[in-house]
Amino acid sequence: MVAPADLSAASQAANGPGLPVAVDAMGGDHAPAVVVEGARMAWERFGVPVLLVGRPEEIGDVGGIEVLSASEVIAMGAEPASSVRTLKDSSIVRGAEAVRDGRAKALLGAGNTGAAMAASLLRMGRIKGVARPAIAVPFPTFGSTPTTLLDCGANAQCQPEWLVQFAQLGSVYNRVRYGVQRPRVGVLSIGEEAGKGNDLIKEVCRLMESDSDWAHRCGAEFVGNVEGGDLMMGVADVIVCDGFTGNVVLKSIEGAMAVAQRQLRSALTSTAGSRVASEAIDPLVTPVFDTLDASKTGAAALLGTRGVCMIAHGSSSAETIANAIRTASEMADEGVVAQMRASFEASP
Amino acid sequence: MVAPADLSAASQAANGPGLPVAVDAMGGDHAPAVVVEGARMAWERFGVPVLLVGRPEEIGDVGGIEVLSASEVIAMGAEPASSVRTLKDSSIVRGAEAVRDGRAKALLGAGNTGAAMAASLLRMGRIKGVARPAIAVPFPTFGSTPTTLLDCGANAQCQPEWLVQFAQLGSVYNRVRYGVQRPRVGVLSIGEEAGKGNDLIKEVCRLMESDSDWAHRCGAEFVGNVEGGDLMMGVADVIVCDGFTGNVVLKSIEGAMAVAQRQLRSALTSTAGSRVASEAIDPLVTPVFDTLDASKTGAAALLGTRGVCMIAHGSSSAETIANAIRTASEMADEGVVAQMRASFEASP
Numbered sequence: 001m002v003a004p005a006d007l008s009a010a011s012q013a014a015n016g017p018g019l020p021v022a023v024d025a026m027g028g029d030h031a032p033a034v035v036v037e038g039a040r041m042a043w044e045r046f047g048v049p050v051l052l053v054g055r056p057e058e059i060g061d062v063g064g065i066e067v068l069s070a071s072e073v074i075a076m077g078a079e080p081a082s083s084v085r086t087l088k089d090s091s092i093v094r095g096a097e098a099v100r101d102g103r104a105k106a107l108l109g110a111g112n113t114g115a116a117m118a119a120s121l122l123r124m125g126r127i128k129g130v131a132r133p134a135i136a137v138p139f140p141t142f143g144s145t146p147t148t149l150l151d152c153g154a155n156a157q158c159q160p161e162w163l164v165q166f167a168q169l170g171s172v173y174n175r176v177r178y179g180v181q182r183p184r185v186g187v188l189s190i191g192e193e194a195g196k197g198n199d200l201i202k203e204v205c206r207l208m209e210s211d212s213d214w215a216h217r218c219g220a221e222f223v224g225n226v227e228g229g230d231l232m233m234g235v236a237d238v239i240v241c242d243g244f245t246g247n248v249v250l251k252s253i254e255g256a257m258a259v260a261q262r263q264l265r266s267a268l269t270s271t272a273g274s275r276v277a278s279e280a281i282d283p284l285v286t287p288v289f290d291t292l293d294a295s296k297t298g299a300a301a302l303l304g305t306r307g308v309c310m311i312a313h314g315s316s317s318a319e320t321i322a323n324a325i326r327t328a329s330e331m332a333d334e335g336v337v338a339q340m341r342a343s344f345e346a347s348p
Numbered sequence: 349m350v351a352p353a354d355l356s357a358a359s360q361a362a363n364g365p366g367l368p369v370a371v372d373a374m375g376g377d378h379a380p381a382v383v384v385e386g387a388r389m390a391w392e393r394f395g396v397p398v399l400l401v402g403r404p405e406e407i408g409d410v411g412g413i414e415v416l417s418a419s420e421v422i423a424m425g426a427e428p429a430s431s432v433r434t435l436k437d438s439s440i441v442r443g444a445e446a447v448r449d450g451r452a453k454a455l456l457g458a459g460n461t462g463a464a465m466a467a468s469l470l471r472m473g474r475i476k477g478v479a480r481p482a483i484a485v486p487f488p489t490f491g492s493t494p495t496t497l498l499d500c501g502a503n504a505q506c507q508p509e510w511l512v513q514f515a516q517l518g519s520v521y522n523r524v525r526y527g528v529q530r531p532r533v534g535v536l537s538i539g540e541e542a543g544k545g546n547d548l549i550k551e552v553c554r555l556m557e558s559d560s561d562w563a564h565r566c567g568a569e570f571v572g573n574v575e576g577g578d579l580m581m582g583v584a585d586v587i588v589c590d591g592f593t594g595n596v597v598l599k600s601i602e603g604a605m606a607v608a609q610r611q612l613r614s615a616l617t618s619t620a621g622s623r624v625a626s627e628a629i630d631p632l633v634t635p636v637f638d639t640l641d642a643s644k645t646g647a648a649a650l651l652g653t654r655g656v657c658m659i660a661h662g663s664s665s666a667e668t669i670a671n672a673i674r675t676a677s678e679m680a681d682e683g684v685v686a687q688m689r690a691s692f693e694a695s696p
Binding site for chain 2: 077142153156157188189190193196197198199201227228229230231232233241242243244245247248249250251252253254255256257258259260262263264267268270284285287288289291292
């Protein structure tokens with residue numbers, strides 16, 4: 001456990017291994033039932049304690065799981081910033097406060113993504129030196145550790161300097177999470193040659209090449225432009241892009257995979273002969289798609305706030321919620337926030 | 349065949365059903381052999397005559413296929429615009445000239461995409477009123493006609509007005525190609541609610557909603573924002589985006605599908621039992637991925653030039669080349685360029 005001297009007492013407490021993960025019980029397509037079930041699985045399977053935040057009467061009987069009462073809920077479609085300001089007793093806001101106050105070591109939300117970001121940003125605060133937090137999603141690759149894509153949607157419109165910071169945040173994350181000692185950082189573009197891209201990306205590449213301070217601060221290596229097709233090929237450990245592009249890419253791949261899986265199932269059950277074979281095959285096919293689904297293997301992490309915040313898909317199953325809780329717990333135990341603070345706050 | 353009175357004699361001739369499709373024999377990862385084989389297949393299977401353009405000594409014996417000699421080749425990595433200007437006797441430039449001069453009805457290139465665009469733009473010219481041509485890619489959907497995504501890479505940096513024109517070009521294309529009488533046009537964004545997106549997309553939505561002249565000109569219906577996950581779900585017939593986003597999305601999906609197919613094959617051959625089953629399954633699985641691969645089902649079309657230009661993947665097989673030649677021929681026969689001209693050049 002890393003606990004640099006400059007961390008406040010509250011932050012240190014927030015990183016304590018014995019603390020629970022605060023989980024917004026009211027967020028998600030099938031909340032609170034699926035979230036409660038996921039919390040139970042996290043405790044039973046992984047031994048991670050959970051603090052469920054929400055309306056006790058809706059959460060119901062949860063056995064030994066601790067509940068933090070919050071009377072309001074920020075709906076899926078609600079405007080994030082104003083909702084966080086006005087709904088002060090909402091489950092996601094109370095959850096973020098629990099992390100801030102050292103009552104939980106991390107936050108997980110499966111509801112309104114913007115509200116989870118806003119609550120974390122406003123209640124936990126930003127790491128000093130970070131202009132904007134970003135959403136990081138680990139994409140599975142084969143034969144190597146995941147490739148972290150960020151920003152996957154926190155900032156629809158980006159300044160070039162922010163992407164350089166995303167590279168720094170992503171590199172620390174990748175080293176702490178996956179043990180990559182010298183993360184290779186690529187910039188998502190439309191050709192591998194330098195000079196390819198839109199105005200934003202050209203400027204990002206210029207900044208990243210002209211001043212390597214960011215790379216020194218996080219021990220990264222800049223590998224230049226990468227393309228959409230490289231995302232799952234393991235050619236870079238961290239890939240940066242603006243939040244618009246990242247979100248569109250993430251959802252496009254999810255959608256295409258869902259179509260592929262559906263069509264495969266349909267093809268495999270199209271004839272009597274293939275139906276028989278497909279019974280043998282299905283247990284092999286499903287895990288492949290599950291492994292390829294970034295939303296199932298690891299929830300998205302909001303990087304740049306002074307506390308761990310994870311964001312799960314609204315449609316997450318109890319199992320996915322349980323995995324995300326475990327990941328959030330690990331991130332807190334590994335001291336990822338402290339390492340990011342050290343990277344940004346150290347003298348150049 | 350539509351042939352409005354305002355078409356020049358050359359353009360009318362260029363749309364002639366009896367004319368060949370000019371094919372850059374020198375472009376592609378395995379050129380000229382695979383391209384020549386694809387040309388032969390196009391003739392034998394579909395009865396589409398081809399004009400192979402390139403170095404006769406490298407093209408070799410092609411039986412009855414017509415060859416147009418061109419001594420130069422624009423390499424895959426070469427800078428497009430300057431190459432087209434200096435390599436006047438290159439295969440892609442001579443191919444574009446063959447369309448301009450009424451010697452061929454369409455052009456197909458599988459080499460340097462930028463060079464194919466530049467050659468078409470400079471030799472065939474732009475449709476009057478079109479600011480920038482765009483690359484359109486039909487994505488397969490299930491239960492409905494393909495969804496055309498554009499721009500997939502012609503313009504890395506876009507003005508909002510251009511995306512409105514892409515909507516118009518894509519709608520005409522979709523009606524002519526797939527018979528969709530009232531194409532539903534969506535704007536690719538990061539949320540379905542109006543007001544979601546980056547600065548470009550917000551302005552595009554504002555333009556498309558505030559003045560419906562573009563929609564009248566192409567008989568389209570604006571359906572607002574769509575997300576990445578909607579691309580293959582059939583929720584819109586035409587989806588517009590800037591060329592940076594479109595190219596990243598296209599390549600991301602291609603890459604993810606390739607990984608999925610590889611992992612599935614590996615899973616299906618992992619045990620003796622599954623190996624047996626996989627022999628029965630493989631003939632069912634491969635067509636699913638082939639159908640889902642936009643680059644196999646239909647080559648990309650450059651829309652906005654005064655002649656049909658199709659662009660195939662550099663790694664295209666002979667079969668893919670043959671399919672692209674057939675598509676190029678059909679597009680010319682269907683008079684897609686004339687219809688686009690009518691849409692843009694008609695009085696408001």
